[in-house]
Amino acid sequence: MWNFRFWDVQDVAVLVSITLYMCYLAGAISIQSPQRSLTRSVQDDVFFSVDVTCNGVHTIQWTFMSGAVSRTIGTWQPGVYTNITVDYLSRVQSFDNGSMGLSDLRLQDAGYYVVTVAERGGSSQDAGFVLKVNEVLYEDLQYLAVSALALACLAGLLMLAMWLLDRAYRKIVAWRRRKQMPETDATELQPL
Numbered sequence: 001m002w003n004f005r006f007w008d009v010q011d012v013a014v015l016v017s018i019t020l021y022m023c024y025l026a027g028a029i030s031i032q033s034p035q036r037s038l039t040r041s042v043q044d045d046v047f048f049s050v051d052v053t054c055n056g057v058h059t060i061q062w063t064f065m066s067g068a069v070s071r072t073i074g075t076w077q078p079g080v081y082t083n084i085t086v087d088y089l090s091r092v093q094s095f096d097n098g099s100m101g102l103s104d105l106r107l108q109d110a111g112y113y114v115v116t117v118a119e120r121g122g123s124s125q126d127a128g129f130v131l132k133v134n135e136v137l138y139e140d141l142q143y144l145a146v147s148a149l150a151l152a153c154l155a156g157l158l159m160l161a162m163w164l165l166d167r168a169y170r171k172i173v174a175w176r177r178r179k180q181m182p183e184t185d186a187t188e189l190q191p192l
């Protein structure tokens, strides 16, 4: 009876330990992110915001994927080292919580961004982001600016033409009056 109960307690203890350990493994890494889908314009900056929590030492790796292309952007271990790929060196900013900032966006930056958090024990988790890059707004602005400039030039030319026409018209009128009137009346026409 005693023996049986003793084993019972031990079994339960083992079971609880295993469950706790599995919970620990499963919950060891968590990646929180407020937004997984982002849209930006060419030359904008983007901030992939994540908050990585991990019980142990971990490394963070960001990978870019688009079609058949897949390349590593950078790998870092918070507070230990940061290794950003040469292509991205000038545009990428790494953060301890796993976030990544990418500046001066190009059209080719559109695609999937995956953050992989790997724990020294071997377990890892990842989270994906979708980035869309528009060139529309930029082109629209440029088009608008050029149109406004063209319109302003046209308005200026029209005003100049009207002023010239007006002057020419007055001159002609004055000249015709002078021709029709006697010499003595010339003084009256001076203000014109």
Ligand SMILES: *[C@@H]1O[C@H](CO)[C@@H](O)[C@H](O)[C@H]1NC(C)=O
Residues within 6 Å of the ligand: 032, 033, 034, 049, 050, 051, 095, 097, 098, 099
């Ligand atoms: C991660 O850290 C950056 C900079 O400290 C912060 O701006 C961002 O909001 C953080 N992200 C999350 C999801 O907490």
Ligand SMILES: *[C@@H]1O[C@H](CO)[C@@H](O)[C@H](O)[C@H]1NC(C)=O
Residues within 6 Å of the ligand: 072, 083, 084
């Ligand atoms: C940095 O990354 C490159 C390419 O991913 C790799 O060849 C290099 O060994 C890494 N350097 C360090 C210090 O981890």
